[in-house]
Amino acid sequence: MEYLSTLNPAQRNAVEHTEGPVMIIAGPGSGKTRVLTYRIAHLIKNGVQPHQILALTFTNKAAREMKERIKAIVSGSEASNIWMGTFHSVFARILRVEAERLGYPPGFTIYDTDDSKSLIKSITQGMGLDDKIYKPSLVYNRISNAKNNLISAREYLNNPDVTFEDRSSGKPKLGFIYQAYEERCFKSSAMDFDDLLFKTNVLFKNNPDVLYKYQQRFKFILVDEYQDTNYSQYLIVKKLAAMHQNICVVGDDAQSIYSFRGANIQNILKFEKDYPELSVFKLEQNYRSTKNIVEAANSVIKYNQDQLKKSVWTENPDGERIKILEASTDNEEGQLVANKIFELRMQNQLGNGDFAILYRTNSQSRTMEEALRKRNIPYRIYGGLSFYKRKEIKDIIAYFRLSVNSNDEEALKRVINYPVRGIGKTTIERLEVLADEQKVTLFSILEQCNMVPYFNAGTSKKLTEFVYLIKSFKAQMNKLTAYDLAKHITTSSGLMRELETDKTPEGISKIENIEELLNAIQEFTDGIDENKEEPLNRNLEGFLQDVALLTDADESDKDGEKNKVSLMTIHAAKGLEFPCVFVVGVEENLFPSQLSIGTKEELEEERRLFYVALTRAEKHLFVSYAQNRYRYGQIHHAEPSRFVDEIDERLVDKPISSGYNNSNFFSGGFDDERKQNWGNKNSQKPTLTPTFPKPSLPKNLVKMDQAIKQINSAATISNTDNEPQQSLSEGMNVEHQRFGKGKVMLIEGNLSDQKATINFDIAGTKQILLKFAKLRILD
DNA sequence: CTGTCCTCACTTTTT
DNA sequence: GTGAGGACAG
Numbered sequence: 099m100e101y102l103s104t105l106n107p108a109q110r111n112a113v114e115h116t117e118g119p120v121m122i123i124a125g126p127g128s129g130k131t132r133v134l135t136y137r138i139a140h141l142i143k144n145g146v147q148p149h150q151i152l153a154l155t156f157t158n159k160a161a162r163e164m165k166e167r168i169k170a171i172v173s174g175s176e177a178s179n180i181w182m183g184t185f186h187s188v189f190a191r192i193l194r195v196e197a198e199r200l201g202y203p204p205g206f207t208i209y210d211t212d213d214s215k216s217l218i219k220s221i222t223q224g225m226g227l228d229d230k231i232y233k234p235s236l237v238y239n240r241i242s243n244a245k246n247n248l249i250s251a252r253e254y255l256n257n258p259d260v261t262f263e264d265r266s267s268g269k270p271k272l273g274f275i276y277q278a279y280e281e282r283c284f285k286s287s288a289m290d291f292d293d294l295l296f297k298t299n300v301l302f303k304n305n306p307d308v309l310y311k312y313q314q315r316f317k318f319i320l321v322d323e324y325q326d327t328n329y330s331q332y333l334i335v336k337k338l339a340a341m342h343q344n345i346c347v348v349g350d351d352a353q354s355i356y357s358f359r360g361a362n363i364q365n366i367l368k369f370e371k372d373y374p375e376l377s378v379f380k381l382e383q384n385y386r387s388t389k390n391i392v393e394a395a396n397s398v399i400k401y402n403q404d405q406l407k408k409s410v411w412t413e414n415p416d417g418e419r420i421k422i423l424e425a426s427t428d429n430e431e432g433q434l435v436a437n438k439i440f441e442l443r444m445q446n447q448l449g450n451g452d453f454a455i456l457y458r459t460n461s462q463s464r465t466m467e468e469a470l471r472k473r474n475i476p477y478r479i480y481g482g483l484s485f486y487k488r489k490e491i492k493d494i495i496a497y498f499r500l501s502v503n504s505n506d507e508e509a510l511k512r513v514i515n516y517p518v519r520g521i522g523k524t525t526i527e528r529l530e531v532l533a534d535e536q537k538v539t540l541f542s543i544l545e546q547c548n549m550v551p552y553f554n555a556g557t558s559k560k561l562t563e564f565v566y567l568i569k570s571f572k573a574q575m576n577k578l579t580a581y582d583l584a585k586h587i588t589t590s591s592g593l594m595r596e597l598e599t600d601k602t603p604e605g606i607s608k609i610e611n612i613e614e615l616l617n618a619i620q621e622f623t624d625g626i627d628e629n630k631e632e633p634l635n636r637n638l639e640g641f642l643q644d645v646a647l648l649t650d651a652d653e654s655d656k657d658g659e660k661n662k663v664s665l666m667t668i669h670a671a672k673g674l675e676f677p678c679v680f681v682v683g684v685e686e687n688l689f690p691s692q693l694s695i696g697t698k699e700e701l702e703e704e705r706r707l708f709y710v711a712l713t714r715a716e717k718h719l720f721v722s723y724a725q726n727r728y729r730y731g732q733i734h735h736a737e738p739s740r741f742v743d744e745i746d747e748r749l750v751d752k753p754i755s756s757g758y759n760n761s762n763f764f765s766g767g768f769d770d771e772r773k774q775n776w777g778n779k780n781s782q783k784p785t786l787t788p789t790f791p792k793p794s795l796p797k798n799l800v801k802m803d804q805a806i807k808q809i810n811s812a813a814t815i816s817n818t819d820n821e822p823q824q825s826l827s828e829g830m831n832v833e834h835q836r837f838g839k840g841k842v843m844l845i846e847g848n849l850s851d852q853k854a855t856i857n858f859d860i861a862g863t864k865q866i867l868l869k870f871a872k873l874r875i876l877d
Numbered sequence: 878c879t880g881t882c883c884t885c886a887c888t889t890t891t892t
Numbered sequence: 893g894t895g896a897g898g899a900c901a902g
Contacts, residue, residue: 156891186892210892291892326891359890459888461894481890515878522878647892669889691888707889730887731893 101136101171105129112379113137116144116318119339119373120346121366125410126353126395126713127386127675134322134348135164138180139171141318148172148179152316152338154331155184156323158648160673164322181316185331186291187647189298192312193289194643199305200297205639207288207499208646212492213508214238214279214290220511220530221278227271241276245292246328246360248299251277285539287505295330302337313341324349324369328360336372343373351406352399355669355707357699367406380408384713386675388417390749391719395712397746402702420712420745423722424738424753428462428683431724432469434754435680438720439663440473442678446718450476454664454676456711458689462682463665470663480666484649490597490608491615495645497587501571502639504541511540517596520560528552541565567591580638581623584616668711679715681708685723685736708741721745 102110109129112122113136124130134153142148155161161183169177181188190208197204209217215234218241222232244254254260255273264272283289289297302309319339321327324347327335339345347369354363370376384392392412399405423438425431439453455466455477463479470477485491493516499509515521532552533540544565553561567590574583588594597609622641664676683689690704712719723738830842841857 158891160891184892190892208892211890294892323891355889356891358888359892461887464893518878520878649892667889669891672891688888693888703889728893 101139105133105136106383108379108381108383109133109136112381113140115377115379116141117344119343119376120379121324121369121376122346122348122379122381123406123408124348124350124381125384125408126350126710127384128381128410129385130322130348130350130381131160131164131167133381134320135167136171137346138164138182138320139168142168142172142176146318148176149181150315150317151180151182151320152188152318153180153182153320154188154322154335155182156326158184158187160184160322161187184647185334186294189334190289190294190643190647193294193297193301196301196305196308199301199308201284202289203287203503205287205502205643207286207503207506207509208294209283209286209288209290209508210487210646211238211291212487213288216508216511217282217286218275218279221275221282224530224534225271225275225278227275231269232271232275237272237275240272241279242290242292243360244276245296246330248296248330248333251280282507285505286507287503288508292330295328295334298334299330299337302334309337310341313338317342318344319346321345321347322349325351325354325363325366326356326361327365328362329365330360332362332365343375345373351404352402352706353672353710355672355703355710357703363404367404382408382410384410384412384414387412387713387716388414390417390419391712391715391717394420394719394745394749395709397749398705398712398741398744399709401744402705403698404702417717418719419749419751420719420721421751422742422753423680423720424755425722425724426726426755427733428465428724428727429468431682431722432465432467433472435466435682435720435722436469436473436475438680439470439475439678442718448677449661450663451661452677453680454666454671454674454678454714455680455682456666456668456671456714457682458668458691458707459683460667466665466682475663476661477663477665480664481670485611485614486645486648488608488611490593490611494584494588494591494593494612494615495642497568497571497591497593498584498638498642500541500568501575501583501587502642504568504572505539507540513591514564517592519564519592521557521564525553525557525561541568575637575639578637579623580636580641581616581620583638584619584641588612588616668707671714672710675714675716677716678718678720679711680720680722681711682722683724683727684708684721684739684742685727686739688727688736689739689741705741705744708739712745 102113105113106129109132112120112133116137122130122133124133138151138153141151153161153164155164165177165180165182168180183191193200193202194204194206197206215238218234218237219229222229222234222237244250244260249257249260251273254276261270261273264270283293302312316338319335319342321335326349335345335347347366349366351363351366354361354366357363370378387395389412392410392414396410423431423434425434435455439450442448442453443450457463457466460481467477467479486495493513496509496512499506500513504510511526514526529540529543533543536543544561570590571583571587574586578586594609594612597605597612599605600608619638619641622644623636625636664674668681687695689708690701694700694704712721721742723736723742725736726733727736728734828842831840843857
């Protein structure tokens, strides 16, 4: 058991205490994943069969990583027999096996959020409701909320509290929309994300024999990030663990930041109530951050009342104090951050990949990006459109879905006229009416459309052709491999031809994305992907079952992405760590968000979010704010966040501002007001006021300062972007985000339509529209 | 049916 | 300021 010797006493106890209910409270950087993986490995080493272990995570990434790490200790085949995956994927798997019990086919479709919203929209329209009042996203949230709390549509309608709430908010029809939504999903043989958990609960409730089967199977259950579970997940876990009581939950209440998605922090705070025999282990030693960072985070989180007692500490050196950056505007904040990165990279021999910029809202990325671009610092934004959410991918997958499950209405509506086959809105509406009248699916109306006198010969022919197309795909489902069929569908659906006509960079990139998808399918077909347990069926249906629950395409590991500054929301940063972290936009009404200061609970969640942000840093931590910020196109005055003041002042270095705040950067009427606020702020907040004379800036900094001033004034006067491509000329060497290095051969067109022909080393000659291309000039 | 202009709304989002 | 979706004209 040599693997145990690398653990500290608390970690080791948590690993070795395998029987009975266990709660592991794991502070940030305390080796949580290590404990979880070792615990599972330990179980297997002690004779537990891997298939008796159920390990639930929230993300595919977490499951993947854990599996990898377990493989390093036990054998690969053992590791792959563990029931390890996200809540959604594990229960989707079970639901497919037990689908019959719920009246669903095993090949049911999983609707993503877009499908759900589009279905809701079609329902509200059908009911003649105003979709300004019944906004799809609002309705979706409401339904999601109900499902996460295990309230069915029927119960929703019968619940006086809920219906009263809806009536007083002017949306009395919500319950009926929910009901229709439920029916339409069922008719389409589809489940949404929440259904995967909701219906698992229904399955277990209505089928005690099924529950019993899984209770017996899963002798050991582990749940990661338990603080983020919702009621639906809580109940599934509780039911499954009821027989053996070998339930181990791991989490950190201080990092619960997903209540808006239904996560209930009380699940972890009140865990002991369900299991009086509970053993609690606290992992309090932090291996990630310097003492100053750990203590700064502690000093902030202690303002929260609702929390489990623990004290995070570290043996790491003190390190630097936390630095506060004060900027007069959001743009300047970006420049300050970019300069700091530039400076630290030199001084501390850090690479770009060692830096992260964390913000509260996605919209804050823009100013950061601009500043980084100006300084030629490569960066990567996390959390953009994920691969499987891109239109071209969704389109082709809709064809796959429809071929597997022809009841899938959302897929049908997506592709029936894409590529264009002359089946217009009117026709589709008529089809929907017919389907509704006859209480059958859209597809079955299509199948009989040539017999029905509702459509003229032309339309009828088009519809029939479409049906034959899909049916021909269906017929080959079990004859061709996933890859062969996918390739066949992309061409014979006409989708590929459609995309090939588009010669713009976006069009090219779309084709590349389709090719990437086909590669993924090929890998699936060949069984290269080791993460897949028993390759049940390697046909397209099998692939589709996997893909619905994937959100990222693992992009982070690819092509040199590693040496870039990471930009992301704090939510997206959870679980990550970086040597140097900038938490930006730490201002009242932004962080904490204006929308989250209404209640104590909301504010505490914001504070936990700030705690998460601070604890991402290993060595260097910067907190920045701007005194003025553009929001919705208008400049707004901003106060530093209360959270800044909550950091123990002994751990903080006074604000570093750019030193030219008093220049006439602003020449508007509100100059006075701003100065006044400044004065006030300083007198109110002594912690932020320099207590000793400001040291003069080092020489190189002074220069840099002047440089920013120039950039700044240039930007203010002309207000045009200093985009590198403006100075692009023929013969230059450039680097493109996707195509790599190349030489500019020709520039043509003017202004916004300027086009360049670039000869790329690897990708060959491409025509690129400069307004879209992210080109970096190399010389 | 498609393209263009205009209006509107706008935290966070593991699945 | 920005992007998405709706209205309306061609």
